Amino acid sequence: MNFTPRILILPGLGNSGEQHWQSIxxxxxxxFSRINQQNWDNPVCRDWIEQIDRDVMAGDPSNVILVGHSLACTAIAYWAQTFQRTIRGALLVAPSDTEADxxxxxxxxxxxxxxxxxxxPSTVVTSTDDYYxxxxxxxxxxxxxGSKLVVLDAAGHINAGSGYGNWPEGLALLRELDTGTVS
Structure with missing residues (x-):
């Protein structure tokens, strides 16, 4: 499967380990390239969104798809609000509720x-039993x-700990963003 846009991977809090679908x-x-943050464990939103913007603007932003997991979904929303860039799309997987106790x-x-x-365009993927x-x-x-919503049954935080290593269904959702067929 080939992708025409630049795919930028954005892990969440703590980064994504070797068995995480993003790393795979x-x-x-x-x-595909990872946006590397200076501080994965005690992140500062402003630092994260500035790094996202640097990586997006390193090429043609209209040809970028962001692939965020967990806290990165909130970071992408802050980045969009702050910088108002036009990109090809975003796959937002297991968005965390940073306001929750x-x-x-x-x-x-x-x-x-x-x-x-x-x-x-964006797609949010969530689970019926995500702790976050x-x-x-x-x-x-x-x-x-304004995102398409995909709900997975009992998929936890949609990470390696939940059994999501190689995740072909996620690649299919990414392909929808690539081809512009997100409904």
Whole structure:
């Protein structure tokens, strides 16, 4: 499967380990690249969104698809609100509710979750049993962002710990953004 846009991978809090689907995709597709943050464990929103913008603007932004997981989904929403760039799209997987009492401490500036209509096509993928976001909140984020919503049954946080290593269904959703067939 070939992709024509630049695919930029954005892990969430703590980065994505070797068995995470984001890391596996990077190994499978050498053209995919990770946006590396200076501080994965105690992130500052402003630092994260500035790094996202540097990587997006390193080429043609209209040819970029962002692939965010967890906290990176909120970072992408803040980035969109702040920089108003037109990109090809975003795949937002397991968005965390940074406003919830269950969210781990150590992040700065990720509250409140931005509730704007994203200026590009997007797909939110969530689970019925994600510890970091309720289904109702993930649905609310997707509606606020103008995103297509995909709900997986009992998929946890949609990471390696939930059994999501190689994730072909996720690649199919990415392909929809690539071809412009997100409905």
């Amino acid at each position: 995709w990077e190994r499978q597709y050498p053209d 269950t969210y781990p401490p150590g992040t700065t500036g990720f509250i409140p979750v931005p509730l704007l209509n994203l200026p590009f 976001v309720t289904l109702s909140r993930a649905t609310f984020f997707a509606r606020s962002w």
